[in-house]
Amino acid sequence: MHDKNSSNTANFSSNSNATKVQLHINKTTLHLHVMPWVSLLDAIRDHGKLTGTKKGCDHGQCGACTVICDGKRILSCLTLAVMKDGSEITTIEGIANGEVLHPLQTAFIEHDAFQCGYCTPGQICSAIAMLEEGKADTRDEVKEQMSGNLCRCGANTNIIDAIMEFKDKRNE
């Protein structure tokens, strides 16, 4: 887990009130000094330089900032980095296995399940965690369980097609 070489220290504030926070992101430990009011999203994007996680509203109303934290999909905009000290976090950058895409990523490409691509990281992280939760079986249930991820381009049917295809293959 703790790979020294890939450890990354970002000292973002000279202020002595900054708190030391360790985030285990995509199997790399990120050592941060952040002020308590820095959201997990801003910590990941600005301090961790992982900009794959998107900020679409910053108020928990679009799902673009979805990450998988300690096995659960959450909105990184509605939590603070200090609250997640020590957590295991998977962002979109950690979904593929090196150069090998996750099958859901491949399904997204094949189904043209994105246009502008801005909601895509959140959709993919959300869908992977949703399938782990195991609470959605039918297409209607998947649509309901994925409704926390908005898509403004209108790729909705392609997104659900991609998820259903991956889900069905996974169950085979």
Added chain:
Amino acid sequence: MKISKQIGKSVNRLEGHLKVTGAAKYAGEYDVPGLLQGYIVNSTITKGKILEIDESAAHALSGVVAIFSHNNRTKLPWFDIMYADMDAPPGTPFKPFYNDQILYNGQPIALVVAETFETARYAATLIKVTYDEEPFETELAAHLDDARDPKKGIATFIKPLPPSANGDFEKAYNDADVQYAGEFIHGTEHHNPLELFTTTTVYEGDGKLTVYDKTQGTSNCQIYIANVFGLHYKDVRILSPFVGGAFGSGLRPQYQLFLCVMASLELKRNVRVTMDRAQMFTFGHRPQTIQKTRFGATADGTVTAINHTAIAETSQHEDYTEVVVNWANMLYPAKNTLLDYKLVPLDVFSPMDMRAPGGSTGLHAIEATMDALSYILKVDPMELRLLNYAERDVSANKPFSSKELKQCYLQGAEKFGWANRKSEPRTTRRGNRLVGTGMSSGIWDVIALPAKAKASINKKGKLKVKSAVTDIGTGTLTVMTQIAADSLGIHIDDVTFEYGDSNMPLSPIQGGSYTTGVVGSAVKAACESLKKKIFKKAKKMNNSTFNSVALEDVVFEDGSMHLKQDKSNFVTFKEIIADNDGKKIKASKNNIPNVLKLKQYTRAAHSAAFVEVEVDEQLGIVNVTRAVTAVAAGKIINPKTARSQILGGMIWGISKALREETLMDHNLGKYMNTDLGEYHIPVHADIHELDVIFVDEKDDIINELGSKGVGEIGLASMAPAIANAIYHATGKRVNKFPIHFDQLL
């Protein structure tokens, strides 16, 4: 091995890998050293004057670097023309921080620049502003008597005013066997792309800037910034490789660009300014519009009289217009018409093109009126359209360059199962739900504009094509690459399309569904020009068998050039360039449309949407359970990405008909649901079975590719078809969008 043609092939998006792995970088994601963060402060009054801006508490905060407002802004030009962008309507463009006047609620009035985003955001809340408030007017319905003709300007070239009256409408309407008159009310909508508007300005020194901006036009922003800040064009480089949706909101440079560049120039630092979601409601929007229709027809269903009027809001400073009322007579060849479009200036920001501007508004009125007529006439709604099919555009007295709308009707109806429909409303039930079906025609202009592209091929046989155009999620990168591959006769993997950079050849702003046709034609032209140069070089080669032949006698294929008559007689591009001492061969082409030829035709894409809705009879809840849209848009370059464009348009239609609306409190003069929790765009659970058909359509007139563009046409026909289906399900005709379920109780 023969390379298959790329045009017409469902090529996966070339940037797909970057987008599914999070590697695609958007304007606010460039990591530059020493970056300062800006946060914008907006007016909380609707009209009046700023008396004082108290910045003391904000300045006292550690980490605040500077605060800008009209009090200390950069010296700016005062000529309006210097602020006019490519999409500026007639009037006076908005000038951020120009003076103490407040023109609308949410107007940017200060910018805090700090060492961190969080500090800038906090400091912005500490700025205390005192105002002298003035009375304001924001409600269109209360000011219909003030409606006036729009001012004319350059925009009128792309957005023509209504054609003059034909025949004698009043007489024809009064004499008609059947009549329908309706009033149609559309509220305000905001684009709300998922990516927030953001600019990262890299201060390069010596008056040079590199700017990463969320925009639909890199050249447009380059010209704007150079003009406003008195910089040389070549010193301002605007980059916009990935754009997280725009839908028209990026057609004009937005104020965060201005503020970010100003701060960067003043502070000589790298600066980023990002809007928050509420600020995404403080610039252009789809305007409130109130329409009236009166259509008359003979007993056999011939529409004889069309009256369509629209009154839309605009700002006090610009006359933003849309093409709302011009469509009916393009679709239905009535001899007596009266079309009118007027504006009411209100204390709001200038409206702005939003996906299918005007068309999606006007077609609702037109197609709901046609639908209503069909029930009065007891004629099938599609049959009524076929009865009134325009083989020629009588409104302009021109032929269509191509028009396969009839096939859209027929193929769409077939796929949808329209023939099984019961004609009477309220006749089909499923459990608690009433089921209804409705259809609508769609039409959208094909616009031709000049654009430039450059093409070059290197010693490895790799083709590079460049244009300043953006890809806002439409698939432009992929489509241009396909066009380039086929134009030169080369494998798609050997083509790189570079874009989203104002240093590249000039492209118009990306909008109006014209990018594929306009930029694609330029790409094709540049490749054709490159072919000529390759051919010339080939002729000069030792022992060349091409010495005595003309360009027409050779075929460019498989990365090589061969004689038409003799495939075995070929030379590869690599060999030609090797012979050219390994030097690249380059070509550049400014593709200018043949306006004289184009003017002889009405050029439009068409569609027909067929929709089934279920309406819970007791509770009013509406679901679009399935829909088919058949589209005639000329040559479809990439069926996969084009289908996605149409699906997106259909979902926008669902949203327009049933979901989204910006709510203004007219007592406060302020939009109140300025977030994605209360501004409802559809969620996955709202979207059911959608299908798309592309009808074959050949068009040799419109452009080199015969391609019409598919960005808006999917939306144009969808929303009216939903309203019509709701009528069929419930017997209630609701002419106000969005149709909330409580209107159906």
Added chain:
Amino acid sequence: MNNFTYQKVSNPNDALNKISKNNAANFIAGGTNLIDLWKYNLAHPKTLVDINGLNDYKAIKEDDHGGLFLGALATNSDTAYHKLVEERYPLLSKAILAGASAQIRNSASNGGNLLQRTRCYYFYDASSPCNKRNPGSGCPAKNGLNRIHAILGTSEDCIAVFPSDMCIALAALEAVVHVKSPDGEREIEFSNFHRLPGDTPELDNNLKENELITGISLPSEGFAENYSYLKLRDRNSYAFALVSVATGMVLENNKITKIRIALGGIAHKPWRVVAAEEFLVDKSPTEENFASAANMILKGAKGFGKNDFKIELSKRAIVRNCIMALDPESQRPGAQPSL
């Protein structure tokens, strides 16, 4: 948006000490509402006391009275999908799953759900007048955009609604809220937990400033056979209720022996009318009887123009939901109406 200090606590007394010594300190659990309010410059905590380390309050377990105790710090998701909740209190499970999104439910705590603030547009805009946010400044909703506002229990000062789904089910289940303060522990009946606005709209509930919610207990009756939650809103998911209804009933020989009906989206607190529930006892579960009860529940309802429709809609929603409760299988994902 202001700066604040942050402390983690691992025992309840420590938590209570921290909060009682600092009157601008707030507890933070899931944070899904508090962080949002802070970002809108509506909440201004000086200190955040992170109570996620209070592991005693995370459990969901059977109590000594045949009921179930839901720890205040259990997440909404863990509660909704808990085996005992799904089996014995499926109404609660359905209501929770109708709220927000899966991501938010994964973070949001049960205690926090009770303390959600209204989604009134004017409350949420720091620059608008609002009596709840800034007492005495006025209520623009009354003559403004009030389609989403209350029709029952309103006051001159405030017509905001309470946005929770979970709490509507808790009201129907007659849950009890357990709280702890330096003075000891107390229990608050659910019907007394949230307040009507009256002339103190700034107060959403009767929790005291030095109190911490430790859990929610559910009585033994969970209406596991006949229950339904219906949520009517402007899209099929991820939106707040315009009207929601929680119904739990017990039937014997096709007669109602016990029924609870609670409404959301129409008042400043979950809305129940005991007389209407009593009216239905010993009656047959028919549309007519439910319609009569609905009229009783909506008695005195008053619209403000744009929300007038909620009166009729609420009545119809009550009838439909009670019918749905007869066949809980008719419920659909997202608490949408039965087909």
